[in-house]
Amino acid sequence: MGKKSGNDAGWNLENSYMRLPDFLYKKTNPTPVQSPGLVIFNKKLGVSLGLHAEDLINETGVELLAGNRIPEGSIPIAQSYAGHQFGHFTMLGDGRAVLLGEQITPENERFDIQLKGAGRTPYSRGGDGRAALGPMLREYIISEAMHGLGIPTSRSLAVVTTGESIIRENELPGAILTRAADSHLRVGTFQYAANWGSTEDLRALADYTLERHFSDGDYGENRYLYLLQKVMERQAALVAKWQQAGFIHGVMNTDNMTISGETIDYGPCAFMDTYHQNTVFSSIDIDGRYAYGNQPHIAGWNLARFAESLLPLLHENEEQALELAQEAISAFSEMFRFHWMKGMRAKLGIFNEEKKDIALVETLLRMMQKHQADYTNTFLALTFNWQENFELGSSPEFKEWYQLWQERLARQEEAEASSRQLMRDSNPAVIPRNHQVEAALSAAVEDGDYHVMERLLHILSDPYAHTDEQSKFAAPPVKTSIPYRTYCGT
Ligand code: AMP
Ligand code: MG
Numbered sequence: 447m448g449k450k451s452g453n454d455a456g457w458n459l460e461n462s463y464m465r466l467p468d469f470l471y472k473k474t475n476p477t478p479v480q481s482p483g484l485v486i487f488n489k490k491l492g493v494s495l496g497l498h499a500e501d502l503i504n505e506t507g508v509e510l511l512a513g514n515r516i517p518e519g520s521i522p523i524a525q526s527y528a529g530h531q532f533g534h535f536t537m538l539g540d541g542r543a544v545l546l547g548e549q550i551t552p553e554n555e556r557f558d559i560q561l562k563g564a565g566r567t568p569y570s571r572g573g574d575g576r577a578a579l580g581p582m583l584r585e586y587i588i589s590e591a592m593h594g595l596g597i598p599t600s601r602s603l604a605v606v607t608t609g610e611s612i613i614r615e616n617e618l619p620g621a622i623l624t625r626a627a628d629s630h631l632r633v634g635t636f637q638y639a640a641n642w643g644s645t646e647d648l649r650a651l652a653d654y655t656l657e658r659h660f661s662d663g664d665y666g667e668n669r670y671l672y673l674l675q676k677v678m679e680r681q682a683a684l685v686a687k688w689q690q691a692g693f694i695h696g697v698m699n700t701d702n703m704t705i706s707g708e709t710i711d712y713g714p715c716a717f718m719d720t721y722h723q724n725t726v727f728s729s730i731d732i733d734g735r736y737a738y739g740n741q742p743h744i745a746g747w748n749l750a751r752f753a754e755s756l757l758p759l760l761h762e763n764e765e766q767a768l769e770l771a772q773e774a775i776s777a778f779s780e781m782f783r784f785h786w787m788k789g790m791r792a793k794l795g796i797f798n799e800e801k802k803d804i805a806l807v808e809t810l811l812r813m814m815q816k817h818q819a820d821y822t823n824t825f826l827a828l829t830f831n832w833q834e835n836f837e838l839g840s841s842p843e844f845k846e847w848y849q850l851w852q853e854r855l856a857r858q859e860e861a862e863a864s865s866r867q868l869m870r871d872s873n874p875a876v877i878p879r880n881h882q883v884e885a886a887l888s889a890a891v892e893d894g895d896y897h898v899m900e901r902l903l904h905i906l907s908d909p910y911a912h913t914d915e916q917s918k919f920a921a922p923p924v925k926t927s928i929p930y931r932t933y934c935g936t
Contacts, residue, residue, distance in 0.1 A: 455501035455510070459519035459547035460556070466654055467647040470639065474524040476513025476544045477565025477575065479620070481609030484508045485579075485896060486586060488603050495559075495603070495626060496552045502604070511606045511624050513544065513564045520546040524567035528641060529634035529701025530751055532735055538634060538701050539569025542577060545630065556658070558630050559603075563622040576612045579605070579621040580891045581933075583899065585712040586623060587886060591878040591906040592709055597687045598680075599709040600627035619891065628708055631655055633752045634701030640755035652759055659706050670759040674774050678749050678781060680707025685745045686785035689738075690793060691877065692718040692821045696728040697934060698736050698744045700751050714932035717877045719922045721814040721821040727880075727932040742786070746778040792872040793825050794851065795865030798858050806854060809847055817841060820922045825873040829866065874909035875916040878902070880930045881923040 463471060484507075489499045501507050509515040516522060524540035531538075544564040548556045562585075563577030586602040593599050608620035639651045652670055656663075665672045684707050688695065695702070696714035704710050714728035723739030731737070736744060753760075753771040761767035790807045791799070814824055819838040827836040828851075838844050855865055886899040905919050 454498065455507055455517065456495075456497045457517040457519055458496060458550045459517060459559070460550055461519075461521045461523075461547045462556075462654075462658070463523065463525070463545065463548070464521060467639075467643060467650055469526065469642060469647070470635070470651065471523040471525050471545075472539075472568045473521065474540075474544055474567045475516070475522050476561055476622075478514040479512050479565075479608035479610055479622070482508045482512030482514060482622075483607045483609065484511065484604065485607055485621075485890070486583070486605050486899070488586075488590070488601070491601050491603050491626065494551065494553075495549050495557060497549070497603075508606055511561075511604045512608060512622055513561050517546060522546055524569055525630060525635065526569070526638050527632050527634035527701050528638040529632070529699050530637075530748070531699045531701070532731075535637070537638075539638075540567055540630075541570040541573050542567070542575040549626070557626040557628065560625050560627070560630065561622050562625060563608075563620065574612060576608070576610075576620050577623065578612055578614060578618040579607055580618070580887050581713070582621040582623040583887055583890055584883065585625070587883055587899065587903060587906070588712050588715060588878055589625070589709070590903055591909075592691075592693070594907045594909050595687075595691050595874055595877070597691060597693070597709060598684055598707055600625050602626075627704075627710060628706035629658060629704070630710070631659075631705040632701050632710075633703045633705070633748050633755075634699075635705070636752055636755040637700060640758070645758045648755070649759055652756065655705055668760065668770070670756055671770055671774060674749075674753055674756055674760070674771070675777075677705055677707070677752060678774065678778055681745050681749060682778065682781040683707065683785045684709065685742055686782060686789055688741060689786060690789040690872075691874065692721070692738070694718060694725060694727060694736070694738050695741065696726075696731065696736055696932060698741065698748065700748045703745070703748045703752075713934045716880050716930065716932050718821055719879065720818050720925075721811065721824070722818075723815065727930055729931045729933050742779070742782045745782070746775070749778055750775050789872070792868055794828070795855060795869040796858065797860050797864075797868065800854070800857070803854070806847075806851060810851075813838060813841070813844055813847065817844075822874060822877050823920060823922065825869075826875065826920065829869040829873050870912060871910050875912045876905055876909050876919045878906055879919070879923065882919060 484503055487503050492499045510517055522544045526539045529538050543560050543562045546559045549559050550556055566575035582605050586605055589599050589602050603624040603626055606622050610620045611617045612620045639648045656673055660676050694716055702711040716727040718725045725738040726734045753775050757767045760770045817838045886902045889895040889898040905916055
């Protein structure tokens with residue numbers, strides 16, 4: 447096991463997860479690596495976590511980020527969970543991630559600090575417990591971009607290389623990502639507890655979750671029904687934000703769906719350029735289960751699995767429990783639609799509600815799909831009245847729609863300037879486009895040049911700033927017949 451490290455870096459760790467029934471985790475130390483090297487560190491995030499950058503980017507600090515040393519107060523664990531992967535139920539657990547503990551920040555917030563790629567754990571099955579540099583940098587870029595977009599997400603604190611190669615299809619440089627999250631509780635954690643624990647174990651997990659994530663609520667008569675409804679609400683809000691930004695998670699298995707309502711586990715995810723409901727990037731998603739347009743439906747499906755795992759807590763009578771669960775779950779599509787429409791109205795500069803708004807939005811999306819319009823840039827064109835580089839703008843049906851939209855805007859009290867401001871604040875100048883992410887990754891991984899990635903991170907950090915520099919990153923890729931493909935678990 448690694449050496450214990452002093453507390454210079456500002457660690458203030460607790461291990462509340464270990465109060466849970468012990469079949470929910472296993473004490474697991476990171477496996478030390480040969481020669482750790484820091485390649486990127488998120489100073490701003492470090493400060494907000496109460497960590498001192500200067501003590502983490504020096505030699506001792508980097509050993510910590512590589513798992514060669516354990517910070518004071520840490521009791522490293524791997525968490526148990528199950529999950530429906532592409533619809534099939536499986537036993538999983540952290541196979542290559544180790545939770546160092548929960549950092550209590552100066553603002554008294556609690557964040558899981560996890561090392562991803564830290565070596566084998568009791569849940570590794572056939573895997574090596576390691577991660578490759580490219581995918582860890584990719585998670586760093588996309589998760590930080592999501593944060594910039596205002597979408598709840600796990601954050602990335604650092605990536606270190608291990609000095610060791612890992613074997614995939616080729617030999618690749620190994621790396622470890624340090625990530626921070628509200629928690630790593632998943633729908634799959636509840637599925638695991640429901641399958642292998644007693645009702646009391648499940649209750650302990652649910653009570654822990656309520657205290658950790660929903661402590662400010664008035665639980666009402668049935669606190670576990672409250673938990674179900676709150677998780678549904680957070681997921682409805684989250685997936686609505688994904689849809690509005692054109693984000694495709696790619697692997698919405700129940701083990702990758704959080705209870706906190708944050709996006710986690712960036713594997714084959716990517717942002718859509720050309721708008722199409724059926725867009726899929728993941729190489730293994732042959733049937734398009736996790737296609738862009740299917741994400742809200744899958745969220746509902748996953749939440750139904752969550753509800754099933756809560757049944758013994760919802761009511762002691764099985765039938766009544768099922769009734770409560772079904773009634774709650776049946777509200778999800780409406781919940782989603784509410785959050786989605788709220789965001790889509792904002793993207794169109796609309797403040798108040800009219801019944802016909804949904805038709806206005808859907809007509810626009812249908813035209814975008816038909817004319818193969820770029821999703822992000824269509825909204826920018828509307829926001830800034832672009833005449834150039836806006837192909838959709840010249841179609842007669844668009845002109846008709848535009849007229850209806852203008853009439854709609856005129857039917858609200860707010861001045862045009864307020865509408866424009868709302869649109870600026872709701873339509874990002876940039877998203878992490880696949881060709882730019884790939885350029886940043888290839889410079890970093892192949893040439894050891896991190897400037898491209900740092901510039902991209904800077905551009906993506908405040909996508910609603912609408913600077914000149916950002917406009918250079920707004921161009922969609924040149925259209926080709928070869929679809930962009932992403933890969934899982936690499
Ligand atoms: P993911 O698709 O990244 O959500 O991973 C699914 C499951 O596979 C999780 O339980 C991971 O911990 C596990 N896993 C992924 N890659 C590895 C690896 N290289 N070694 C061991 N377990 C892994
Ligand atoms: Mg996962």
